[in-house]
Amino acid sequence: GAVVSQHPSRVICKSGTSVKIECRSLDFQATTMFWYRQFPKQSLMLMATSNEGSKATYEQGVEKDKFLINHASLTLSTLTVTSAHPEDSSFYICSAGNRGGYTFGSGTRLTVV
Amino acid sequence: AQSVSQHNHHVILSEAASLELGCNYSYGGTVNLFWYVQYPGQHLQLLLKYFSGDPLVKGIKGFEAEFIKSKFSFNLRKPSVQWSDTAEYFCALKTPGGSQGNLIFGKGTKLSVKP
Numbered sequence: 001g002a003v004v005s006q007h008p009s010r011v012i013c014k015s016g017t018s019v020k021i022e023c024r025s026l027d028f029q030a031t032t033m034f035w036y037r038q039f040p041k042q043s044l045m046l047m048a049t050s051n052e053g054s055k056a057t058y059e060q061g062v063e064k065d066k067f068l069i070n071h072a073s074l075t076l077s078t079l080t081v082t083s084a085h086p087e088d089s090s091f092y093i094c095s096a097g098n099r100g101g102y103t104f105g106s107g108t109r110l111t112v113v
Numbered sequence: 114a115q116s117v118s119q120h121n122h123h124v125i126l127s128e129a130a131s132l133e134l135g136c137n138y139s140y141g142g143t144v145n146l147f148w149y150v151q152y153p154g155q156h157l158q159l160l161l162k163y164f165s166g167d168p169l170v171k172g173i174k175g176f177e178a179e180f181i182k183s184k185f186s187f188n189l190r191k192p193s194v195q196w197s198d199t200a201e202y203f204c205a206l207k208t209p210g211g212s213q214g215n216l217i218f219g220k221g222t223k224l225s226v227k228p
Binding site: 004006034036041042043044045093101104105106107 | 154221
């Protein structure tokens with residue numbers, strides 16, 4: 001079945017640095033990828049929708065200059081958290097649209113110290 | 114705006130007990146509804162989904178859910194849980210209007226099954 005590989009699974013970074021999270025669709029082409037963030041005991045909140053070859057669409061309240069999304073190919077989307085701060089610590093999950101359904105990555109636990 | 118509510122944050126059951134996890138949504142129109150499961154350290158996996166037709170939907174691993182439109186509910190059930198069902202369960206909604214619209218998730222319910 002369809003698989004989305006997300007890396008890294010865990011990352012700890014210093015405040016002020018940038019972190020890149022990758023999501024790859026392994027056996028299908030993902031024209032659309034969704035990026036979610038989940039705070040403890042909260043819902044998965046959609047951050048942005050990325051479409052291959054075009055600019056991402058960000059949800060209200062999400063800073064596009066801070067959360068850079070690149071979807072340069074049909075199998076790869078990246079989320080870069082720039083100038084990370086402790087409040088950016090969260091669980092980030094990507095999801096790819098696939099034949100009317102959704103396939104999720106395993107998530108990335110980001111801790112900013 | 115659409116939203117999804119899951120009533121229980123954490124449910125603890127013994128093996129063989131019956132399970133029902135609540136899910137209510139707010140949206141006045143046609144909806145697509147999903148239940149996902151996330152086992153520890155793994156990605157979200159689809160348990161079942163409702164698009165139209167029979168409101169009683171059967172999914173994988175013995176799970177089922179019933180769509181009750183009048184109650185805006187889509188509760189997840191399993192007659193007899195196993196220790197391996199320990200996981201977090203998410204109810205999600207998608208409103209039609211695009212082949213790749215985003216999902217709106219509930220906060221999740223953590224299920225712990227005691228052996």
